[in-house]
Amino acid sequence: MPELPEVETVKNGLVRLVQNKTIADVDVRWSKIVESPTVDEFRNNLIGQVIEDVKRRGKFLLFKLTDFDLISHLRMEGKYEYFLENEISKPDKHTHVIFTFSDGSQLHYNDVRKFGRMILVAKNQGVLYKGIKQLGPEPTKKEFSLTTFAKKLQRSTSLIKPLLLNQKVVVGLGNIYTDEVLWTAKIHPQQPASTLKQEEVSRLHQAIIDILAKAVSAGGTTVRTYKNALGEAGHFQLDLKVYGKTDEPCPRCQTPISKIKVAQRGTHLCPHCQKIKRRKLS
């Protein structure tokens, strides 16, 4: 499900719902969700811990506990759902982890495709976890330097779309926002990254910052099943220009949006606004 704006929205919901709650019990119903340590240690270490805060880094959630960091990645379809004691619903076959708090309320982790993962590490060691350590900057004006971005594009042999999906250059983009950002910057997804002109790099950089920020304000995008921790859909889907708009007119030039495959991912673009420019690879 989630790219950065959706994870940010889930994080904000979790802060409202479970901050300062004490974990009284943990039921792991699908053990592969817990990557490490063992399920027994995971459970034993979590019991008695207070959720002091919930943070986000890239698409990772970071629960800051009394003595541990709990890392959670939702991958494609992971969801958190919170229940007060008097309205707890029965777990279904997609409920893989249940946290019960000392006030009787529960937080369920649901994941139809079972791709999501949780990792429990020592306090403040979350940032050292491999998947987090290798992440690029957050897509904000403050963290995301245009000159560093330009240099990384220059040195890459990759096409621009797969490069943006790889979280090492900048975090937060997934398949939806990558298509949106490239349309906004008028760049073809299959343009080799090293052939972008300075002006294009600059437009792309700005589009990444702007679109992700706007999508956060809109509470994320719901195109299929995404819901935040409060069970609410996002509404950035109303602002999508190309994702899921195959054969609909481009909002800029009315040319029908086409859908192609790039790096095995469905990719939407305007064939008029986004043309591959034949340039020397430098």
Add this chain to the structure above:
DNA sequence: ACGTCTGTTCTCCT
């Protein structure tokens, strides 16, 4: 009924 599609990222291989 079956092949294809789906919001992610990790591992393996060249």
Add this chain to the structure above:
DNA sequence: TAGGAGAACAGACG
């Protein structure tokens, strides 16, 4: 070391 293919899994759709 970078980057492409395949894997992990389940369900919806035509």
